[in-house]
Amino acid sequence: xxxxxxxxxxxxxxxxxxxxxxxxxxxxxxxxxxxxxxxxxxxxxxxxxxxxxxxxxxxxxxxxxxxxxxxxxxxxxxxxxxxxxxxxxxxxxxxxxxxxxxxxxxxxxxxxxxxxxxxxxxxxxxxxxxxxxxxxxxxxxxxxxxxxxxxxxxxxxxxxxxxxxxxxxxxxxxxxxxxxxxxxxxxxxxxxxxxxxxxxxxxxxxxxxxxxxxxxxxxxxxxxxxxxxxxxxxxxxxxxxxxxxxxxxxxxxxxxxxxxxxxxxxxxxxxxxxxxxxxxxxxxxxxxxxxxxxxxxxxxxxxxxxxxxxxxxxxxxxxxxxxxxxxxxxxxxxxxxxxxxxxxxxxxxxxxxxxxxxxxxxxxxxxxxxxxxxxxxxxxxxxxxxxxxxxxxxxxxxxxxx
Amino acid sequence: xxxxxxxxxxxxxxxxxxxxxxxxxxxxxxxxxxxxxxxxxxxxxxxxxxxxxxxxxxxxxxxxxxxxxxxxxxxx
Numbered sequence: 001x002x003x004x005x006x007x008x009x010x011x012x013x014x015x016x017x018x019x020x021x022x023x024x025x026x027x028x029x030x031x032x033x034x035x036x037x038x039x040x041x042x043x044x045x046x047x048x049x050x051x052x053x054x055x056x057x058x059x060x061x062x063x064x065x066x067x068x069x070x071x072x073x074x075x076x077x078x079x080x081x082x083x084x085x086x087x088x089x090x091x092x093x094x095x096x097x098x099x100x101x102x103x104x105x106x107x108x109x110x111x112x113x114x115x116x117x118x119x120x121x122x123x124x125x126x127x128x129x130x131x132x133x134x135x136x137x138x139x140x141x142x143x144x145x146x147x148x149x150x151x152x153x154x155x156x157x158x159x160x161x162x163x164x165x166x167x168x169x170x171x172x173x174x175x176x177x178x179x180x181x182x183x184x185x186x187x188x189x190x191x192x193x194x195x196x197x198x199x200x201x202x203x204x205x206x207x208x209x210x211x212x213x214x215x216x217x218x219x220x221x222x223x224x225x226x227x228x229x230x231x232x233x234x235x236x237x238x239x240x241x242x243x244x245x246x247x248x249x250x251x252x253x254x255x256x257x258x259x260x261x262x263x264x265x266x267x268x269x270x271x272x273x274x275x276x277x278x279x280x281x282x283x284x285x286x287x288x289x290x291x292x293x294x295x296x297x298x299x300x301x302x303x304x305x306x307x308x309x310x311x312x313x314x315x316x317x318x319x320x321x322x323x324x325x326x327x328x329x330x331x332x333x334x335x336x337x338x339x340x341x342x343x344x345x346x347x348x349x350x351x352x353x354x355x356x357x358x359x360x361x362x363x364x365x366x367x368x369x370x371x372x373x374x375x376x377x378x379x380x381x382x383x384x385x386x387x388x389x390x391x392x393x394x395x396x397x398x399x400x401x402x
Numbered sequence: 403x404x405x406x407x408x409x410x411x412x413x414x415x416x417x418x419x420x421x422x423x424x425x426x427x428x429x430x431x432x433x434x435x436x437x438x439x440x441x442x443x444x445x446x447x448x449x450x451x452x453x454x455x456x457x458x459x460x461x462x463x464x465x466x467x468x469x470x471x472x473x474x475x476x477x478x
Contacts, residue, residue, distance in 0.1 A: 055473070058473075058474055058475060058476065059475060132405045136405060140410060140414075144413065144414045144417050144418065145417065147414075147418055148417050148418040148420075148421035148422065149421065151418065151421070151422050152421045152422050152424075152425035153425075155422060155425055155426055155429065156425050156428070156429045159426065159429035159430055159433055160429050160432055160433050160436075162433075163432060163433045163436045163437075164436065164440075167432065167435070167436035167439065168429075168432050168433070168436065171428065171431070171432035171435070171459075172428070172429075172432065175424075175428045175462070178466050179424075179466070182466065182469050182470065182473065185470070185473050185474075186473045189473055189474075189475065252429070255425070255428060256421070256425045259420075259421045259424040259425050259428070260417070260421040262469060263416075263417050263420035263421040263424065264413075264417035264421070266420075266469055266472050266473070267412075267413045267416040267417040267420065268413050268417070269472075270472055271409060271412050271413050271416060272406060272409040272412075272413075273406060273409040273410045273412075273413045275413070
């Protein structure tokens with residue numbers, strides 16, 4: 001009874017994580033096309049959601065190990081997975097609130113590592129793997145993608161210098177839409193698989209599924225739908241930071257950074273040095289800004305890099321605390337679920353103070369949490385449209401004279 | 403556990419080269435098509451230029467298709 005309850009809880013929480021993974025990474029593919037107007041915000045997220053769903057259904061290979069080599073596979077139990085997922089969800093929501101892109105994989109690893117440390121001690125974690133799989137890629141990904149994007153951007157501008165922008169923009173917008181779609185599809189195949197792997201692992205551990213079998217159809221569909229819905233919901237706060245916050249993105253620049261993002265993601269996925277989609281696409285946008293000679297907001301970039309290095313310990317801390325409760329049986333799990341619901345509600349409440357959605361995502365470059373939003377230009381503020389209209393009515397001059 | 407520097411180097415070179423090649427094809431194709439359109443608007447013939455432009459855009463499209471081939475595991 002207790003075991004079945006924990007299994008169901010893990011499945012539900014894994015799908016919630018999948019949802020946060022989707023909306024956290026929606027911007028990786030679509031921030032560029034939305035910022036340049038290559039795709040309308042709604043169209044972009046629907047496209048990305050469908051491609052993520054298709055991608056998730058395409059990936060047949062279960063993630064062989066969710067421990068990622070960070071610790072011994074035998075240490076993975078349902079309570080550890082539950083705690084790890086909670087750590088990752090909370091970290092994803094907090095970074096979304098402040099509008100910072102950070103890797104969902106790193107958050108999941110961080111949460112699991114924190115839970116394992118609480119359960120089995122610090123010595124059970126292989127520190128060297130953290131360096132080679134988390135720290136080094138976090139430096140390499142933005143560098144490689146950034147250099148690729150900077151060169152590509154520079155060339156794109158040099159080649160089309162004399163081409164009227166009416167002609168060039170259409171072509172570059174097509175290029176951008178296609179490369180962004182590839183990123184979304186690739187994301188579905190890699191990240192959708194993570195949740196399927198977690199659920200399958202828990203089902204096998206509980207003897208509800210024979211060991212050595214792949215994910216069941218309902219698991220594949222549930223994971224695909226969860227990541228698709230997450231992507232559709234947009235994660236507009238992160239979208240704003242990536243599309244507007246780092247640098248203003250022009251159309252040729254957007255096409256070049258899209259090319260760099262998809263090339264780097266595909267190369268790293270197929271040539272053996274895995275890089276995070278988030279780090280790659282942020283690096284491309286940054287690099288494309290440098291390549292165009294545009295003004296890059298380095299303060300935003302710095303905050304992002306801090307968030308990347310804090311992801312593992314941050315999610316680990318939450319995961320570790322959650323692990324204290326998750327192996328206390330049903331009562332512990334229920335308390336955890338209540339705490340998760342409370343934390344989600346608080347973060348959601350704060351996000352409402354300065355709401356960002358598909359309508360206002362490109363209006364400003366700032367993602368504010370506590371301070372009141374000040375529109376970049378008062379003329380652009382949609383809230384002022386209604387009161388402005390009466391001003392246009394001509395008043396009889398006689399009245400003002402009197 | 404050692405860091406696979408060779409894999410890292412290959413990823414870096416392939417990523418940068420592919421991004422640059424794709425962008426050159428796209429930008430050059432766009433430019434040639436635009437040049438041909440302007441030419442034909444002025445009464446000249448831009449057939450050769452426009453064909454070359456579409457060939458370059460076609461190669462760029464092939465790169466996209468190759469990317470999709472790499473993404474979909476059922477294809478390989």
